[in-house]
Amino acid sequence: MTTTTSELNTQDFIAEFGQHELVSDFSEEAINIILSQYKRVKSESNDPDSISWEPLFNDALEWCASGVVYELSSEVKEHTSEIINMIRTADISISVDAKEKFDNLEHDLKDEELLQFFKPELMKSPDYFNKVAAILARRNEFTKLNNGKYLILGAY
Secondary structure, eight states: OOSSGGGOOHHHHHHHHTTSTTTTTSOHHHHHHHHHHHHHHHHHOSSGGGOOSHHHHHHOEEEOHHHHHHHTHHHHGGGHHHHHHHHHTTSSOOOHHHHHHHHHHTTTSOHHHHHHHHHHHHTTOHHHHHHHHHHHHHHHTOEEOTTSOEEEOOOO
């Protein structure tokens, strides 16, 4: 299964391995990027024939914005000030009532307290997931795909 994959282009690879459990959940764009990583790893190896494509697909993930935020929720608080600033500038939209509460509370509470207080409201906002996922993706060097998802490659 691994002998000819270095010569396959993305379409050929999908035709041959697209139904494989390690491959089937990835978009074509993600597969193309993972195959580029595979080719790079093989070219840098002293023993290229020993490099298999399976571990690269096994270690990669393709997440939507909310998946990035949920999976990296422990990192969100590191970006509290940036998130609160996006609420102030309306880059992250919240309801009119919530914005009014925010405006009334922002001088009384620290950014961390504001983020915690407004978290239920933020969870309703697609802007929140998209903007925060973009921050986390930049920080973690994820690749934003054309389908709006993020590709997380393994450490190769």
